[in-house]
Every structure is written in C-alpha cells, then in structure tokens.
Amino acid sequence: MLWAVGQYYAYLGGALVILALVVAAYMLVTPYHEVRLIRAGNRAAACALGGTLVGLALTIGSAVAHSLSLLDMAVWSALAGVTQMVAYAAAAFLLPGLKTRITEDDLAHGLFLGSLSIAVGLLNAAALTD
Numbered sequence: 001m002l003w004a005v006g007q008y009y010a011y012l013g014g015a016l017v018i019l020a021l022v023v024a025a026y027m028l029v030t031p032y033h034e035v036r037l038i039r040a041g042n043r044a045a046a047c048a049l050g051g052t053l054v055g056l057a058l059t060i061g062s063a064v065a066h067s068l069s070l071l072d073m074a075v076w077s078a079l080a081g082v083t084q085m086v087a088y089a090a091a092a093f094l095l096p097g098l099k100t101r102i103t104e105d106d107l108a109h110g111l112f113l114g115s116l117s118i119a120v121g122l123l124n125a126a127a128l129t130d
Helices: 002-029 034-039 043-066 070-094 098-103 107-127
Strands: none
Touching: 002 043, 002 070, 034 043, 043 070, 043 098, 043 107, 070 098, 070 107, 098 107
C-alpha cells in the first residue's frame, strides 16, 4: 500500500511538472503573452490557453494511465506538447491574423484555438491507448 501511494505521488508530481514545462514552452512559441493578456481581462487569450491546458492534461493523463515508467510518461507527454505547438501553427496558418485577433480579445478566435487544442488533446490521448 505504501509503495502504491509513493507511485501515485511520483506520477502526479511528474505529470504536474511536465504540464507546467510544456505550457511554458507553448507560451514561448506563441507570439503574444497569454498571462499578461489574461491578467488584463482578455477572454480570447483565456479561452485559447485554457483549451491548451485541457488538451495537454487529457494527453498527459492518458500517458500516466498507459505508461510503463515515469520516463515513458515524460516522452509521450513531451510529444503531446510538440503536437499542441503544431496545432497552434496550423491555426495560425488557417487564420493569418490570429496573433492580432487574440491580443484584441476576439473571442471567436480564442474559442477556435482553445477548441482545436482540446480536440488535438483528445486525439493525442486516444492515440496513447492500447
């Protein structure tokens, strides 16, 4: 039982650290400052980043459930982060004014980007199952 509690905290702690690192890397890739925009009340940035967090958490959760080790979980989680960054690049390609529209609090663009991130996260999570 004690071993199981240790494993639980190891995977939970690892997943939270990975989530924080991947989100930080994601925010370095985007051309706007999500946290600054959110603090200023920008709903589009909140929807976009919120969707990314959910999408990543879905995938990292699946990696926790299906990995053989912490290293295995970390590798699959990192791949999920790269996939989310590719999804952002695809959205920016489809919507050339994405940066401007997010910074101007265009909720439609923020909801689209957040929804895309959740959809990609769901597909990532499903791809990790046996």
